[in-house]
Amino acid sequence: MSVDVQVKSFPLFVNGKWVDSVGGETFDVFHPATGERVARVAKGTKQDIELAVEAASEAFESPAWREMSPKERSQIMVTISLKIAEHAEELAYLELISSGATIRRLKNFDILMLADLFQTLGRFILDYPYSEALPVPPFPGPAHNFVWREPVGVCAAITPWNMPLMLAGFKIAPALAMGNTIVVKPASHTPLSTLKLAEIISEVVPPGVINVVPGPGREVGETLAQHPKVSKITFTGSTEVGRRIMQLSAETIKNTTLELGGKSPNILLEDADLNIALPGSLLGVFFHSGQLCESGTRLFVPDRIYDEVIEGLVKWASKLNIGHPLDESTDVGPVISKQQKETILSYIEAGLAEGATLVCGGKEVTVPGCENGHFIEPTIFSNVTNDMKIAQEEIFGPVLCVIRYSDMDEAIRMANDTIYGLAAGVWTKDVNKAYHVARKLRAGTVWINDWHILRNDAPFGGYKQSGLGRELGRHCLDAYTEVKHVHTSLVTELEKKTVYRLLFPNLH
Numbered sequence: 001m002s003v004d005v006q007v008k009s010f011p012l013f014v015n016g017k018w019v020d021s022v023g024g025e026t027f028d029v030f031h032p033a034t035g036e037r038v039a040r041v042a043k044g045t046k047q048d049i050e051l052a053v054e055a056a057s058e059a060f061e062s063p064a065w066r067e068m069s070p071k072e073r074s075q076i077m078v079t080i081s082l083k084i085a086e087h088a089e090e091l092a093y094l095e096l097i098s099s100g101a102t103i104r105r106l107k108n109f110d111i112l113m114l115a116d117l118f119q120t121l122g123r124f125i126l127d128y129p130y131s132e133a134l135p136v137p138p139f140p141g142p143a144h145n146f147v148w149r150e151p152v153g154v155c156a157a158i159t160p161w162n163m164p165l166m167l168a169g170f171k172i173a174p175a176l177a178m179g180n181t182i183v184v185k186p187a188s189h190t191p192l193s194t195l196k197l198a199e200i201i202s203e204v205v206p207p208g209v210i211n212v213v214p215g216p217g218r219e220v221g222e223t224l225a226q227h228p229k230v231s232k233i234t235f236t237g238s239t240e241v242g243r244r245i246m247q248l249s250a251e252t253i254k255n256t257t258l259e260l261g262g263k264s265p266n267i268l269l270e271d272a273d274l275n276i277a278l279p280g281s282l283l284g285v286f287f288h289s290g291q292l293c294e295s296g297t298r299l300f301v302p303d304r305i306y307d308e309v310i311e312g313l314v315k316w317a318s319k320l321n322i323g324h325p326l327d328e329s330t331d332v333g334p335v336i337s338k339q340q341k342e343t344i345l346s347y348i349e350a351g352l353a354e355g356a357t358l359v360c361g362g363k364e365v366t367v368p369g370c371e372n373g374h375f376i377e378p379t380i381f382s383n384v385t386n387d388m389k390i391a392q393e394e395i396f397g398p399v400l401c402v403i404r405y406s407d408m409d410e411a412i413r414m415a416n417d418t419i420y421g422l423a424a425g426v427w428t429k430d431v432n433k434a435y436h437v438a439r440k441l442r443a444g445t446v447w448i449n450d451w452h453i454l455r456n457d458a459p460f461g462g463y464k465q466s467g468l469g470r471e472l473g474r475h476c477l478d479a480y481t482e483v484k485h486v487h488t489s490l491v492t493e494l495e496k497k498t499v500y501r502l503l504f505p506n507l508h
């Protein structure tokens, strides 16, 4: 695979068709490794959102989609999965040229996990409890009671640039599995793979079931978050924008799922196997150049082995290859943009100003052949204290803060001393200690002797200001349903209607 320098044009995808935006404007997408323009994309507007929501609304009401059996829907999910596999190379290419993800990651994880997600949810819906019967009550008389699960309606998904395809899939797959329709607004750096995914999916679902409208968050995103015909909003992105989405969606009381930022603590216990824990911790923070919400950015290390650990981390980090994402030997690729690179460098300066010790990295890098790309060295700070800016704020770049602790309780206390609660980790040979620490950590995912392991059948999401609700696993299906209680009285004679007698005696 090579990067095709020909600039491709991408319209919006609405109501089963490629369409130009109402305003006729476009914006450019650039390759983070080279700075080259790789695509021109139609810029959605409020009016485009109106059209997309209308199409999604009509599709939701259409019998072709609404009355489909779980078995048929499950088959559609499986077909989508197979189509994703068929288009794996094109999807990976579009993801790589816009997000800068390495080809190794895309080939080995993202596309496989995305295809598997549609399979997994397709399987889950076959035995999903769409209707549960409650026990027949003695009072107020014989009755059949059911709890039904029904689709929510039109869903809106707003996604970030760091793992655009997979994170769009985390929303599209459960929405469709439960019979909803969806309008997706991808991040402006990375709309390409989501647009392609919509085209693939639209081959097997009625028009309007999936729509993708790229455009500015302030206009397109905010219109979606407030739209009265949108019943659910599902957002992945920064905590700051998540708060705004919550405020906007409060006006129409939308069902809301938020996947937000993180500053995940990684606790090394004294007995940890450093041969696994050190490379594992570096993978935990430097994978995708630190641009993952659940990266292990704060490493807590016991006093007694602190110096040995720092030395080991620097040694292991020196083995990481920084390079073009298409190069199979690249471990660490570019960061998304010049602006993001500058933000990361300013955090590195803040760390130095606060008195942390830079033990490796800290600078931008020029990769031969990628002179206009945005690369930063994997960076490690020692002597960080948990109250420093670099230990409290999400940097979203390849920066590890190593923090010293004297006993396990202190490590747990500092680990939880953050507004975030997305992921956490602990490294030890003692499983009892591991579970003790895991119980105390306030995070939606805890890895023991590992990092970055997400499963399509396990819930993922945040405690505290890292989010609301969960994606993946069976839990995510519930989040795309409304719950309805249906009561059927079996009492057919007026005299035996106990409640009438008790409340309105004069009606007897």
Ligand code: NAD
Binding pocket: 158, 159, 160, 161, 162, 163, 167, 185, 186, 187, 188, 215, 216, 217, 218, 220, 221, 222, 225, 236, 237, 238, 239, 241, 242, 244, 245, 258, 259, 260, 261, 262, 292, 293, 294, 394, 396, 422, 462, 466, 467
């Ligand atoms: P961002 O919050 O800036 O943008 C996310 C999306 O929201 C984009 O599509 C953007 O256009 C849109 N947006 C921006 N302002 C908006 C507004 N006012 N109204 C509506 N939509 C608006 O985030 P980003 O920079 O694209 O991504 C990085 C962030 O995402 C990090 O904070 C990271 O932790 C978070 N993230 C979280 C998870 C998770 O699962 N918890 C996963 C990936 C990324």
